[in-house]
Amino acid sequence: MTKYDASSIKILEGLEAVRKRPGMYIGSTDKRGLHHLVWEIVDNSIDEIINGYGNHIKIVLHKDGSITVADNGRGVPIGMHESGKSTPEVIYTILHAGGKFEEGNYKVSGGLHGVGGSVVNALSTKMDVIIYREGVISNIRFKDGGKVDSPLKTIGESKKTGTVVTFWPDYSIFKNCNFSYTTICERMQESAFLIPNVTIEVIDEDNKREVKYHYEEGLTNFIEYMDEDKNVLHKVLNFTGKKNDIEVNIAMQYTDTYNENIVSFVNNVKTTDGGTHEVGFKTGITKAFNDYVKMNNLIKGKDNTFDGSDVREGLSAVINLKIPENLLQFEGQTKGKLGTPEARSITESVTYENIKFFLEENKEIALNIVDKASKSKVAREAARKAREEARNGKGKMKIEKNLSGKLAPATSKNAKINELFLVEGDSAGGSAKMGRNRKFQAILPLRGKVINAEKTSVAEILKNEEINTIIHTIGAGIGSDFIAEDSNYDKVIIMTDADVDGSHIQILLLTFFYRFMRPLIEAGKVYVAKPPLYKIDYGKKHFYAYSDDERFKIVAENSGKPTISRNKGLGEMNADELWDTTMNPDTRTLMRVNIYDAALAEKRVNVLMGDKVEPRKEWIEENIVFTMEDSYRVEG
Numbered sequence: 001m002t003k004y005d006a007s008s009i010k011i012l013e014g015l016e017a018v019r020k021r022p023g024m025y026i027g028s029t030d031k032r033g034l035h036h037l038v039w040e041i042v043d044n045s046i047d048e049i050i051n052g053y054g055n056h057i058k059i060v061l062h063k064d065g066s067i068t069v070a071d072n073g074r075g076v077p078i079g080m081h082e083s084g085k086s087t088p089e090v091i092y093t094i095l096h097a098g099g100k101f102e103e104g105n106y107k108v109s110g111g112l113h114g115v116g117g118s119v120v121n122a123l124s125t126k127m128d129v130i131i132y133r134e135g136v137i138s139n140i141r142f143k144d145g146g147k148v149d150s151p152l153k154t155i156g157e158s159k160k161t162g163t164v165v166t167f168w169p170d171y172s173i174f175k176n177c178n179f180s181y182t183t184i185c186e187r188m189q190e191s192a193f194l195i196p197n198v199t200i201e202v203i204d205e206d207n208k209r210e211v212k213y214h215y216e217e218g219l220t221n222f223i224e225y226m227d228e229d230k231n232v233l234h235k236v237l238n239f240t241g242k243k244n245d246i247e248v249n250i251a252m253q254y255t256d257t258y259n260e261n262i263v264s265f266v267n268n269v270k271t272t273d274g275g276t277h278e279v280g281f282k283t284g285i286t287k288a289f290n291d292y293v294k295m296n297n298l299i300k301g302k303d304n305t306f307d308g309s310d311v312r313e314g315l316s317a318v319i320n321l322k323i324p325e326n327l328l329q330f331e332g333q334t335k336g337k338l339g340t341p342e343a344r345s346i347t348e349s350v351t352y353e354n355i356k357f358f359l360e361e362n363k364e365i366a367l368n369i370v371d372k373a374s375k376s377k378v379a380r381e382a383a384r385k386a387r388e389e390a391r392n393g394k395g396k397m398k399i400e401k402n403l404s405g406k407l408a409p410a411t412s413k414n415a416k417i418n419e420l421f422l423v424e425g426d427s428a429g430g431s432a433k434m435g436r437n438r439k440f441q442a443i444l445p446l447r448g449k450v451i452n453a454e455k456t457s458v459a460e461i462l463k464n465e466e467i468n469t470i471i472h473t474i475g476a477g478i479g480s481d482f483i484a485e486d487s488n489y490d491k492v493i494i495m496t497d498a499d500v501d502g503s504h505i506q507i508l509l510l511t512f513f514y515r516f517m518r519p520l521i522e523a524g525k526v527y528v529a530k531p532p533l534y535k536i537d538y539g540k541k542h543f544y545a546y547s548d549d550e551r552f553k554i555v556a557e558n559s560g561k562p563t564i565s566r567n568k569g570l571g572e573m574n575a576d577e578l579w580d581t582t583m584n585p586d587t588r589t590l591m592r593v594n595i596y597d598a599a600l601a602e603k604r605v606n607v608l609m610g611d612k613v614e615p616r617k618e619w620i621e622e623n624i625v626f627t628m629e630d631s632y633r634v635e636g
Contacts, residue, residue, distance in 0.1 A: 048073030075133030219251035241350030275338025284351030309480030427571030435575030
């Protein structure tokens with residue numbers, strides 16, 4: 001490895017456009033974008049650690065809205081750069097300036113395709129960098145989006161090495177956002193799983209809480225964490241392989257659930273959109289199982305092969321590849337999808353050989369998994385048959401009769417603009433049907449609470465009339481055959497009462513979509529409507545409040561004694577009110593459902609909706625504050 005000093009830093013381009021178009025560099029200016037700033041600084045620390053420098057990261061959330069990321073790596077180079085500026089000034093003010101662009105400084109880097117400390121600086125009101133290197137402590141400060149406030153200077157002596165970055169995000173850009181201790185903890189725990197023996201601390205000064213993550217068995221510990229509330233079929237299988245400088249590390253375990261949960265990373269960066277490594281893994285595991293059942297004659301009949309979804313039912317897996325810079329290809333600035341072609345064949349080969357050996361050496365476990373896959377195959381074929389019948393055969397008339405009695409369709413056939421409202425109860429459904437825009441809004445009233453999809457197989461799901469109606473209304477299939485692009489609607493909107501029963505119905509529907517129509521969520525087509533909590537009347541003046549804070553604000557800004565009513569049911573609003581407050585695209589508020597963390601989402605759904613009572617009880621007791629008091633009171 002070559003030396004890492006001032007001469008290692010290359011300048012590729014300037015920083016002018018960042019503040020003007022921040023979304024191009026960090027994806028968004030919402031809470032997700034705010035946290036992306038943290039990940040960029042943390043990724044630099046992680047890159048030091050995975051290349052053999054340092055073993056500790058400390059993150060501190062400060063009371064004033066700033067955040068500090070400290071590591072014990074080598075420390076940013078402090079010499080003068082060839083440009084005539086100090087090297088830290090170059091690193092934190094010039095876009096794409098960094099040691100990762102100079103060949104030899106990092107064997108493996110997740111930050112190469114990121115936006116780096118310069119963009120974090122550009123989107124901050126202040127940044128303070130302290131560097132421990134070469135026996136001295138150096139400091140440089142910035143202000144107003146990257147302007148040098150205090151040039152690099154020596155402020156002390158120390159034998160320590162490392163970099164400490166504190167920045168104050170520009171909250172005029174990140175409006176209504178704050179750092180989330182929970183979000184940062186979840187991401188840091190994930191990083192600790194991926195780097196055995198690293199220690200990562202997260203401290204929240206305002207709420208006086210802190211946590212420390214340290215795992216010695218890496219991905220094995222990750223899978224154990226993912227599956228701790230599930231019934232598992234065997235111990236975690238962990239295997240590695242290396243070819244052409246690409247290193248593959250995979251841990252996996254089968255559970256008795258109906259769902260697959262695959263999380264993938266490249267150089268410790270999560271590839272949320274998958275990529276060539278996930279394709280290789282899925283191909284390798286399917287081939288290994290099909291070769292095993294053929295060799296042992298375990299499936300009779302003409303169609304004696306498994307589909308990929310059959311052998312992945314109930315599978316939890318973590319894939320982490322280390323790919324050198326010269327082979328690394330991501331699709332998109334935010335590194336969501338791996339594009340490296342070589343990664344597919346290498347991951348497929350490593351997976352196939354290790355799964356094949358595992359099956360041959362563990363006959364009882366192999367037969368249990370094969371039996372599970374066989375049942376999945378039967379259910380999948382039954383689902384396909386039922387869907388074909390519903391579209392073309394004898395089941396079509398029954399479905400159409402069901403829909404004609406429930407669904408109020410949109411007059412437009414344009415799936416790019418049409419919206420489907422899933423409405424709680426016939427009463428609210430009636431108001432929604434009268435108040436809607438018939439051209440592009442369809443209404444499907446739901447009677448009672450739908451089935452809990454977390455505890456239900458595809459075969460049982462298809463027997464449920466309420467769910468069956470939803471499946472055929474959306475018209476894009478179910479389970480592994482679901483195709484989001486085939487949906488009859490651009491938006492599927494859950495609209496329920498603002499009470500406990502309404503929340504329960506929301507959770508049940510979201511669980512169904514997550515388990516059996518997950519691509520619909522991933523495509524950003526699932527929403528939750530937000531009806532008003534209060535109607536506030538001042539004579540002929542009417543206001544609607546969607547939260548307690550909004551209610552207090554309305555009352556504070558108006559004189560006189562208001563009449564305040566709590567809207568607990570959609571059916572209590574007339575058609576005009578429902579349209580104005582909840583359905584009109586110009587005035588409504590919708591919450592889009594996203595999956596930001598696949599592993600955490602899987603765990604939450606399993607804990608809250610699964611069979612085991614104790615984990616659910618523990619989570620509720622730890623995270624929910626119960627009170628006998630109603631926050632509603634009449635002001636005036």
